[in-house]
Amino acid sequence: MRTLLEVEGVSKGFGSVIANENISLTVKEGEILALLGENGAGKSTLVKAVFGLVKPDAGTIKINGTVMESGDTAAAIASGVGMVHQHFQLVPVMSVTENLILGDEPKRFGVVNIKQARKEALALSEKYGLEVDPDAIIEDLPVGMAQRVEILKALRRDVKLLILDEPTAVLTPQETDELLEVLRNLAKRGVGILFITHKLREVMAVADRIAVLRGGKLMGTTTPKESSEAKLAQMMVGREVVLRVEKSQAKPKDVLLSIKNLRVSDDRKLESVKDLSLEVHAGEILGIAGVEGNGQRELVEAICSMRSRLSGEVIVKGQEIPNLNPRAAHLAGVSHIPEDREKHGLVTSYSIADNLVLNRFDQAPFAKGWIRNLEEVANNGEALVEKFDIRAPDAYLSASSLSGGNKQKVVVARELSQQLDVVVAAQPTRGVDVGSIEFIHNQLIAARDAGAAVLLVSAELDEILSLADRIAVISNGKIVAIFNSKEADRNTIGRLMAGLAS
């Protein structure tokens, strides 16, 4: 089989950071190469170089045997490279057909020939076995369908090498399985596929070969047969990682957090939490499993009183939390690890020490009346940097200089270092390296064992399955089922997440 892509000795640095160091790899016709690595391992940079978006400092990239001029995206596209971005490049108000032809429309007398376009769209979807309704409007489609359109858009330009950047991040397990099937079919037709991910399960399921990146270097290339999830994880992080979190049996006690008939609307004023009731006990982790955008964000923000409740109650330790008063929720004992740490969790231009008291800066011992006690803030900062293993030379460094994982540790340290009653953790390990994930998981379990009621919201089903004692599945703003984690089964939950009755 012909070699489609040859990357030879590619290096790329950004200032003092080396994103790629002497990387060589190949993709052949009809082959699926999974590019595996932690966040910040250099996957994106490498792919950008292939697509001509980044100019490597050294090395060559050959497509179909031709050396590519670096920084020339048009040439890359012309020689048959297609890219499916993580964030779809689709126009939400236009139809599938219109999106497919955008930028290269069939014309008749200078006017778009929409009939012809529709025919093309149907032919394309049939040719590759990717079923879509050509007349559907993108914003009405589920994410998995929209992604299909994105893939078809690439295929329409006669793609020989298809690059997918973390395509499964937004999909349900079922949609993920469907996508993997689609990729296999494409490979059978001779398309070479470069598939970026950090999810081991998918790699094992679909890849022909696996290239593992770590710290900008290629750690090696292997195949699913020669490897295992544990081995791959070790290659990614460089040490043995406990994938299954070790934890003792939960000892649930009284109800600490109780949500009654909660209704919340989202930013578009559409009701996204619909008459939801839930109870979390002291000493347990309740995991909320669901596809993103099914009301999780609104639920979390309403519990923490950051978002207005249309109706319903949030009760912590028997005390009702007033609407739209984050301070009151915090004082009532709610710790909140927010979904978006850069937006809500941190003031990145502040020092680590200031960030560690962000929602306690006016309480003892960090303030005496109106005056801040900067010495206590500093002591607290030093102690937590040490205790929560925040990798920084000292606590006075600005938080912006930390890596994603360490930023998250600052948030976790702040929220879990106070009196723990209710812990609301939203996507606590998103964009965090594997080492930090393990640490954060252990901290959440420690909080549980210390008697906190932990509500864990995560888009990663694996995270829910390994951490939660009970699992509530959310779909379309409602809790559709609650399982004991022992009885939980991946497929059932996946079907429920997708809105199908089990």
Place this chain on the structure above:
Amino acid sequence: MDAKQSRKLDFSPILVPLLSIVVALAFGGILIFIQGINPLLAYRVLFTTAFGSFDGIAITLAKATPLILSGLAVAICLRAGLFNIGAQGQLISGALASAWAGYTFVGLPALVHIPLALIFGAFFGALVALVAAVLKAYRGVHEVITTIMLNSIVIALSDYLTSNPFKEPDQPLTRTPKIQDSAQMPDLLGLPLGFFLAIGLSIILWWIMRNTTTGFSIETIGRNKNAGWYAGISVKKTIMLSMLIGGAVAGVAGAVETLSIIGRFEPAFNAGLGFDGITVALLGRANPLGVIPAAILIGGMRASGSTVQFEAGVAPELVDLLLAMILFFVTAPLLARFFKNRKENVAMTSGWSN
């Protein structure tokens, strides 16, 4: 904490303003040279007039006094992430109110009359800012728009008031009566009392920003409003508070100028003090202490403009030109950083992921 922080001395906050001044002077020098005048001579006159003698320094500091205050008014709002273009209107409102209090109340001892007139100034400065603050906090109207419009409203209103109800009787000029002697702010050690007031306010505000929970709240909202909300800080209250402080300080600036220099309210006599406050605040990096040297520099240039014309033959617009260029060069990196942050934010939410 201090000892550890000072370990890494960061000169960049001073470096950019200094560089801006040097570059502005260089460009100004070219323009002076085109006029056929030796720029070094012009600059020597400029600086010796402003800083070369005790009298010169006294005049410079008197000129700097309202600039320190109007600079503070802009700087405090900048800390909270608000761009208070309305210092001019707040200052005029404060000037008129203090003039009114200065001539209306008769028979008060100076120890009561001066503070009373200053409080009038602060109150009416804050009142103008209150309009913008409420619109921003509760309706989300951008403060740049409202404060600019309020400037025009206040100027028109003060014109009306000084030509009608507050007009000095039996005089052709549009101005208020002269303030009572008891409201006249005296000099101290050959310097206007207001100068010490301005320095005192700078230090107090610097200390508040650094050491109090209020300061931390303002700073947090200014740097990341969302995180402030998450942390339980009231965004509305903080916006209101910082705008009101800004308005009150601008009002005091107008009052000090009225009570120590002008002695009454005359439209156009305060022209530009509030706008120079923007330059001062940006040159001082929105730091309450930083505005002091910035205001002294600009006050010195204002003080010596006419002498430069007289002795070196340079058009007096030179000073305006230099100030404009300083403002340009100071804001250029500020703007650059502003846009860079914007871009980073966008990239974080919709860019490539690793």
